Amino acid sequence: MLKAHQILVRSIALAVCAASLGACGQKGALFLPDTPAARERATLPQTLGIPGTSESQGGAARKPAPPTAAAPSTPPAAAQ
Template identity: 55%
Template sequence: MLRARQILVRTIPLALSVAAMGCGQRGPLYLPTEPAAAQRATLPETLNPAATRAPAPATPSTAPSSRP
């Protein structure tokens, strides 16, 4: 039984110190808005690769020309 107590005495402070350090993100969380971020996968798409994203609407600068 002494072995289990030693494990708990070592594990609990280790877990508390890791939790206190956090993830390393400083400052407020934000959603990126730059154009490169639009092509990145979202969390649901990462978890379920079969999930499809609706195609982005064509902008006038990228839409195919209907003129001959």
């Protein structure tokens, strides 16, 4: 038989799981937006900066970042 402590822990764990699954706040069916404004938004891989994302993968291509200034190179050591 289960002890009272085990029953309590399992009940709390079940309640937490049910609350976390039901508390997302999204209502209605899930869908992919197809409006022109939605097509111009960055996709998740583009937002994360994963290379290889392009318009062929479903999102608008983002502008590349401007080049940063290169670190100055040190002159070679003088031969003695």
